[in-house]
Amino acid sequence: MIAIVTDSTSSLSREDAERERITVVPLQVIIGADVYTEGEDVTSEMIADALGSFVPVSTSRPTPDHFLEVYERLAAEGAEAIVSIHLSAQMSGTLDSAVLAAKQSSVPVTCIDSTQVGIATGFAAGRAAQARDAGADAAGVADAARRAGESSTALLYVDTLEYLRRGGRVGAAAALIGSALAVKPILTIADGLVVPLERVRTQTKALARLETLAVESAQACENGFDIGVQHLAGLPAATAVAGRLAEKLGRESIPVDEVGAAIGAHVGPGMISVTVTPR
Incomplete structure (x- = not known):
């Protein structure tokens, strides 16, 4: 076995x-001085609330x-x-x-x-x-x-790069550029790292671009694909993205889930992602 x-x-x-x-x-997820176990006693809502209140949040392997x-x-x-x-x-x-x-x-x-x-x-x-x-x-x-x-293709929209910068997941320069230009970054995973993919001026345009890129990735899969939408404290927008993707890709529905607490601690509230994995 x-x-x-x-x-x-x-x-x-x-x-x-x-x-x-x-x-x-x-x-493990650490909120302030308290240690929690992901999947057992910590929720994504707790993470979003802590980040919004500037309470330190970190993770432990x-x-x-x-x-x-x-x-x-x-x-x-x-x-x-x-x-x-x-x-x-x-x-x-x-x-x-x-x-x-x-x-x-x-x-x-x-x-x-x-x-x-x-x-x-x-x-x-x-x-x-x-x-x-x-x-x-x-x-x-x-x-x-x-x-x-x-x-796999993982596409992420974040309201700000600040949380990724705090956790060391993207360079400080990228965070400063995003803040200075007031842009809404679209990120992806390349060689195991979170990297900027595109910069868009508004959330509406960023999510529309996220959908376009996801559809292109899915349509390039010759033998079908698995797809999922995740979010942190962004259910209405994530649900809307999933609905439009389902319509464009000819599916009845696409699953929407809240991202786990350990990842949520680094991406921050408002994050929406789409993942496409070829079959």
Whole structure:
């Protein structure tokens, strides 16, 4: 049996993780002096409120010991190999913790850098589960996850780059340029890093451009695609974006989810993202 592990930034719901037989290891979220566990006792609303009130918010990766505990539990339950899929190593030390734990595991563990964040990492874990259920060996399962992450397109609209600047996810120069020009930045993930893609003057124009880029990415997928919209404290706008995308792409609906607390801590309220992963 091959077990699949990911982290809580993958935005997998508990129901989806259980159905796909994916084990989720949580990150810690620190709000002020209080420490919370993502997926258990902290909500995105708490993050948005704290950021809006200028309360310090940060995140902490799972420890190697935590990963090792998970790996050994899965081995005791019958796993003969484990594929562990995580958010970009350029943005978090989560993968490093997994790699350190893998070296001590009693069963082989293959650690995969999805090079992505959010639901793109979740899609990569889902592809790994599909490959496993189709009879692939550990190498095949790992390759499915790796290819899903590398081929994904993640597009993000943020009201301001300030929160990403605070967390060190984009350069201070980019944040200053955005503030000086009063622009609404569209970002993407390239080589595992959040990078500016375009600058648009208003939120309305930025979301319209976000939709155009998402449609172009989806239409370029020859064998179909998975798509999802995420937000932080921006449900009405995210729902509207998903509705227009569904109409343009000929789908009945596109799922809309609030981004996890660990990612929300770095993107800030008002963030809306669209992720497209080719099948």
